[in-house]
Amino acid sequence: GAVVSQHPSWVICKSGTSVKIECRSLDFQATTMFWYRQFPKQSLMLMATSNEGSKATYEQGVEKDKFLINHASLTLSTLTVTSAHPEDSSFYICSARGRQGVAGWAVNTEAFFGQGTRLTVV
Amino acid sequence: KQEVTQIPAALSVPEGENLVLNCSFTDSAIYNLQWFRQDPGKGLTSLLLIQSSQREQTSGRLNASLDKSSGRSTLYIAASQPGDSATYLCAVRRVQAGTALIFGKGTTLSVSS
Numbered sequence: 001g002a003v004v005s006q007h008p009s010w011v012i013c014k015s016g017t018s019v020k021i022e023c024r025s026l027d028f029q030a031t032t033m034f035w036y037r038q039f040p041k042q043s044l045m046l047m048a049t050s051n052e053g054s055k056a057t058y059e060q061g062v063e064k065d066k067f068l069i070n071h072a073s074l075t076l077s078t079l080t081v082t083s084a085h086p087e088d089s090s091f092y093i094c095s096a097r098g099r100q101g102v103a104g105w106a107v108n109t110e111a112f113f114g115q116g117t118r119l120t121v122v
Numbered sequence: 123k124q125e126v127t128q129i130p131a132a133l134s135v136p137e138g139e140n141l142v143l144n145c146s147f148t149d150s151a152i153y154n155l156q157w158f159r160q161d162p163g164k165g166l167t168s169l170l171l172i173q174s175s176q177r178e179q180t181s182g183r184l185n186a187s188l189d190k191s192s193g194r195s196t197l198y199i200a201a202s203q204p205g206d207s208a209t210y211l212c213a214v215r216r217v218q219a220g221t222a223l224i225f226g227k228g229t230t231l232s233v234s235s
Contacts, residue, residue, distance in 0.1 A: 006165070034222040043126075043211070043227040044166075093165055095223070110156075111215075111223060115165040 002028050004096050006114025013084055013121055021079045021117045023094035029074040030096035034111065035067075038091040050077055074098070084121040092117045124149045128212055128226035135202055136234050143197040143229045145212030150190050156223065157186050157197050158211040166211065170197070174217075202233045 003026040013019050023033060032051050036044040048064075050056035050071035058064045068080040077096075081088055093116040125148045135141055145155070154173045158166040170179045170186040172195070178187040185198040199206060209230045213223035 036222075036225075041227075043225040044213075044223075046222045046224070049222055091163075110168070110171060113158075113166040113168075116163075118163060 002026075002096075002098075002110070002112040004030075004094065004112045004114040006094055006117055008117060009115055010118040011120070013119070015085055015121055016083055018080055018082045019084055019119060021081075021092055021094075021119075023077045023079070023096065023114050025075050025096045025098060025112070028096075028098045030077070030098040031074065032097045033071055033077040034095045034097075035069060035077075035079050036093045036095070038093065038116075044093065047079075081119065084119070086121045089119055089121045092119060124152075124214060124216060124224045126212055126214055126224055126226035128210075128229050130229060131227065132230045132232075134232045134234065137202060137204060139202050139233075140198070140200050141202055141231070143199070143210050143212075143231070145195040145197070145226055147193045147195075147214050147224075149216070150193050151217045152190065153215040153217050153221075155186075155188055155195050155212065155214045157184075157195075158213065160209045160211055160228065162209075169210075199231075202231075204233050204235045207231055207233050 005024045007022045035047045038044045047062045048056045048058045050069050052074050056069040071077040095111040095113045097111045127146045129144045156171045157169040172179050172188045183200040188195045209228040211228045213225045
């Protein structure tokens with residue numbers, strides 16, 4: 001199946017600093033990537049949707065200047081949490097959906113998920 | 123606005139029991155429905171994907187059904203094992219192309235040996 005690699009898996013940063021999280025599709029072209037956030041014992045909440053080469057679409061209540069999303073290539077999207085604060089501590093996870101894969105299976109109906117990133121801001 | 127609800131929030135069963143997890147969604151105009159497994163602090167593992175035109179999907183001891191008109195899905199786990207302990211998430215994808223999944227809060231399952 002399709003593989004989405006997310007890095008880092010966990011990060012601890014000081015309040016006020018910025019953190020970048022990478023999401024890569026390893027064996028298919030991800031035309032659309034989604035970024036979710038999950039607080040403890042809560043569901044995954046969609047933060048933003050990004051299509052390759054265009055600006056991300058943010059969900060209501062998500063600050064686009066704080067959560068910078070770049071999707072400059074068909075295999076890489078990044079989420080940068082700027083000026084992080086303790087309340088930004090959460091589990092961030094990406095998913096990717098794309099074109100026909102190298103292996104021949106259709107990837108345009110499923111979204112494949114990365115392993116997630118546990119962010120702790122101290 | 124699509125909302126996904128999962129009942130129960132938590133479930134504890136002894137090993138060997140068959141069990142059913144429930145998922146309901148408010149808008150029946152979905153493209154597909156997907157069940158995931160999430161282990162503590164980990165990402166998601168896709169279990170079953172049901173297209174809107176399908177009624178059920180099976181994989182091993184897992185069987186998922188979909189009744190789109192009533193906005194319901196169930197995940198049936200046969201002969202549960204301690205290794206099945208995890209949180210199970212239900213998610214639906216809206217009809218519009220390129221849309222994200224909308225998740226329920228999940229059911230946390232604990233299977234004791």
